Amino acid sequence: QQPVQSPQAVILREGEDAVINCSSSKALYSVHWYRQKHGEAPVFLMILLKGGEQKGHEKISASFNEKKQQSSLYLTASQLSYSGTYFCGTGKASDMRFGAGTRLTVKP
Amino acid sequence: EAQVTQNPRYLITVTGKKLTVTCSQNMNHEYMSWYRQDPGLGLRQIYYSMNVEVTDKGDVPEGYKVSRKEKRNFPLILESPSPNQTSLYFCASSPGRGNQPQHFGDGTRLSIL
Numbered sequence: 311q312q313p314v315q316s317p318q319a320v321i322l323r324e325g326e327d328a329v330i331n332c333s334s335s336k337a338l339y340s341v342h343w344y345r346q347k348h349g350e351a352p353v354f355l356m357i358l359l360k361g362g363e364q365k366g367h368e369k370i371s372a373s374f375n376e377k378k379q380q381s382s383l384y385l386t387a388s389q390l391s392y393s394g395t396y397f398c399g400t401g402k403a404s405d406m407r408f409g410a411g412t413r414l415t416v417k418p
Numbered sequence: 419e420a421q422v423t424q425n426p427r428y429l430i431t432v433t434g435k436k437l438t439v440t441c442s443q444n445m446n447h448e449y450m451s452w453y454r455q456d457p458g459l460g461l462r463q464i465y466y467s468m469n470v471e472v473t474d475k476g477d478v479p480e481g482y483k484v485s486r487k488e489k490r491n492f493p494l495i496l497e498s499p500s501p502n503q504t505s506l507y508f509c510a511s512s513p514g515r516g517n518q519p520q521h522f523g524d525g526t527r528l529s530i531l
Binding site for chain 2 (some may be wrong): 312340342344350351352353357359382383397401402404405406407408409410411
């Protein structure tokens with residue numbers, strides 16, 4: 311079953327913060343986050359494993375709460391280059407389910 | 419350079435005319451998969467392969483075939499394409515089982531008229 315992402319879209323000014331959520335109705339053991347810029351392939355950002363460990367990539371970090379079956383992606387002091395669609399993926403590579411995506415637009 | 423290469427990048431064709439989208443990776447990855455991406459639906463898995471000669475259906479396999487005769491190649495075959503298969507297709511690979519990041523190709527935009 312596909313994880314649910316929220317919000318569907320968000321518009322920010324440069325320097326503002328954003329949070330993207332990903333929740334699943336099934337037990338989670340790991341969550342993958344990818345970013346896709348318009349017309350390009352999705353690019354891997356990070357994997358979070360069971361245990362609630364936070365990871366970071368540039369000024370982007372994420373948390374994973376397996377009890378709540380959800381993960382959140384935190385974008386701090388957003389830059390123009392952060393614009394794109396963010397996807398979470400749950401499950402192993404062989405049966406990965408992706409959320410519908412969150413479109414993030416960062417304006418000057 | 420480590421990459422996943424898809425061909426063609428764009429294709430416009432007609433209903434019923436068999437087509438093949440090729441996918442090749444140079445990272446010696448065991449796992450490969452095909453996804454289709456449609457507006458509002460995200461990425462949906464069509465087929466995946468855990469290794470040579472091992473393939474299995476994903477969530478939306480109807481109308482598609484795949485083969486994995488060599489580790490590096492994983493072609494997607496549409497025997498009799500229909501308009502509802504108009505979509506953006508991505509091939510991906512990863513080192514193996516478990517929690518490994520997937521590397522995506524640049525995508526193939528198919529239009530079936």
